[in-house]
Amino acid sequence: MSDTIAAIATGEGRSAIGIVRLSGPGAIAAVDALFTPASGARFSALSPGRLAYGVLRDERGRVIDRCLATCSVAPHSYTGEDTAELQCHGAPAVLQAVLEALFTQGVRQAKAGEFTRRAFLNGRMDLTQAEAVIDLIDAETTAAARCAAAQLGGAMRRRIDGIYDELITLVAHFDVVLDYSDEDLEPFDPGEIVSSVGRAQRELAALAATYRRGRRLYDGVPCAIVGRPNSGKSSLLNALLGYERAIVTDIPGTTRDTVEERATLGGVLLRLMDTAGLRATDDAVERLGVERTRQALSRAELALVLVDGSRRVTEEDQGILRLAHAAPEVIVLATKADLPEFQVPDLDCQVISISSKTGHGLEALEREVERRFPAGGGDSGEIITSRRQAEAVARAAQCLEAVCAAMESGMTPDAVLSDVSWPWTPWGRSPAGW
Ligand code: GDP
Numbered sequence: 001m002s003d004t005i006a007a008i009a010t011g012e013g014r015s016a017i018g019i020v021r022l023s024g025p026g027a028i029a030a031v032d033a034l035f036t037p038a039s040g041a042r043f044s045a046l047s048p049g050r051l052a053y054g055v056l057r058d059e060r061g062r063v064i065d066r067c068l069a070t071c072s073v074a075p076h077s078y079t080g081e082d083t084a085e086l087q088c089h090g091a092p093a094v095l096q097a098v099l100e101a102l103f104t105q106g107v108r109q110a111k112a113g114e115f116t117r118r119a120f121l122n123g124r125m126d127l128t129q130a131e132a133v134i135d136l137i138d139a140e141t142t143a144a145a146r147c148a149a150a151q152l153g154g155a156m157r158r159r160i161d162g163i164y165d166e167l168i169t170l171v172a173h174f175d176v177v178l179d180y181s182d183e184d185l186e187p188f189d190p191g192e193i194v195s196s197v198g199r200a201q202r203e204l205a206a207l208a209a210t211y212r213r214g215r216r217l218y219d220g221v222p223c224a225i226v227g228r229p230n231s232g233k234s235s236l237l238n239a240l241l242g243y244e245r246a247i248v249t250d251i252p253g254t255t256r257d258t259v260e261e262r263a264t265l266g267g268v269l270l271r272l273m274d275t276a277g278l279r280a281t282d283d284a285v286e287r288l289g290v291e292r293t294r295q296a297l298s299r300a301e302l303a304l305v306l307v308d309g310s311r312r313v314t315e316e317d318q319g320i321l322r323l324a325h326a327a328p329e330v331i332v333l334a335t336k337a338d339l340p341e342f343q344v345p346d347l348d349c350q351v352i353s354i355s356s357k358t359g360h361g362l363e364a365l366e367r368e369v370e371r372r373f374p375a376g377g378g379d380s381g382e383i384i385t386s387r388r389q390a391e392a393v394a395r396a397a398q399c400l401e402a403v404c405a406a407m408e409s410g411m412t413p414d415a416v417l418s419d420v421s422w423p424w425t426p427w428g429r430s431p432a433g434w
Helices: 025-036 091-104 113-123 129-138 141-152 154-179 191-208 211-219 235-240 284-299 315-324 363-374 387-408 418-427
Strands: 004-008 016-023 033-038 054-056 063-072 082-092 108-109 221-227 258-265 266-275 302-308 329-335 352-353
Touching: 004 025, 004 091, 004 113, 004 221, 016 025, 016 091, 016 113, 025 033, 025 063, 025 082, 025 091, 054 091, 063 091, 082 091, 082 211, 091 108, 113 129, 113 141, 113 154, 129 154, 129 387, 141 154, 154 191, 154 235, 191 387, 211 266, 211 387, 221 284, 221 315, 235 258, 235 266, 235 302, 235 329, 258 363, 266 363, 284 315, 302 315, 315 329, 329 363, 352 363
Parallel strands: 004 108, 221 266, 221 302, 302 329, 329 352
Antiparallel strands: 004 016, 016 082, 033 054, 054 063, 063 082, 258 266
C-alpha cells in the first residue's frame, strides 16, 4: 500500500467548513507543496496534531483558500499511515479545487471506505470497529449512534475477547499438560472442557439472540398502519413524518399504494407502511391495495391499527383487528379525538386516543412504542448489528455445541479441542491482531 489517497470527508453541498483528508506516505509532502503556514514555518516541520493556519495554493501558485492544516505521523493516526487534513471553507468548488491540486502532487482519489479499510489492514481497528464506523455515519437515531460509538470503542471486541481468551486458556492448558507431562503441572480435567465450552457457548447464543434488536436499530421496525378507509392512516403517517407524504382525501379507498417511510418515534426507528384500507371490495385496483396490506402485515413487527373514533365500530374494524394480530406487536389507536362526536371505541384491548390534526395522543403513542421496543443493550454496544457478525457468532456457537456433544459421546479431549480454535478466524481478527 504505497500510494497516497485523498477525499472530501465532509458532506455534500455548501457548508461553513469542508474537510479534505489525505493518507499515505506522500500525504505530508503533498500538503507541504501547496500549503504555506502563516507563521512562515514549513508545514512538514510542524509538530503532528498541531493546527496551522495558512494559505493553500494550486500548483500554479493561485490561492485556493485560507485554511487550517494538520498532520499525524504513522503509526499514530486513524489509518496507521501518515495523514494530513485540510479544513477549508465548505464550498464544493473550493474542495474540488483542493483535491485537484493534490492530484497534481501524485495523490489519488480515495475509494469509498478506503481510509477505514487501511485502518483495518494496518491493525488500527478490528472488523467490528470498522463496521461501527459506517453504522455511526448511517445512524438515524440517538440509540443507533450510541451503540455504534460504543462498538467503535471496541465494546464488541472486548465481549468476544473475553470468550475467546477463556477458550484459548483451556486449549493452552491442555497442550501444556500434554507436551510437558513429566513437569509438575496442574492436571487437565476433561470436566473443564464441558464447563468452559458450555459457558462460552451460552454466552455466544445470548449474543446471537441480540441480532434482532441490533438489526432494528439500523434497519428500523417494520410497522404497518392499518385501518378501514378514511380511518386516518395517511393523516397519521404525515403527522409522524411531519410533512405531507401520502395524499389525504376524504374519499374512502384513495390510498391505493403502500407508502413506506422512515420515522423516529420515541427514539425507535420505524419503517412505516401506510396501506390501502382493508376492505372486501369489487374494485380491482383497490383489491390490489388490500392484498398489499395483508402482505405488509405479514412483514410487520408492529401493527398500528386505526379505528375512527368519530364513528361506530363496525364488523370491518373488528376484522382488521383480528388480521393485525399476525404482527408480533399491535397498538390500537382511536383517531380523530379532536372531533366533538369522538368516543373511545369499546374494544376488548388497550386503546390510545389520538388526533393527527392537533397532535393529541402522539406522545402517548411514542411512549408505548418505546416500551414495546426498548433499546436494551444497545448503549453498551454489546449487541450484534450486522449479518456478518450474526453468522460468525452462530458458526462459533455451533462449533462449541459440537464440542460439548463430542465430549458427552465419550471422545477424548485431543480430538474435540481442535474444534475450539478454528471458528474464531471468521470473526475478523485483523492481520495485526484486534
Ligand atoms: P385513510 O384513508 O385511512 O388514509 O384516511 P385519511 O388520512 O386520508 O383521512 C381521512 C379523512 O379523515 C380526511 O378528511 C382527514 O382530513 C380526516 N382526518 C384524519 N385524521 C383526522 C384527525 O385527527 N382529526 C380530524 N378532525 N380529521 C381527521
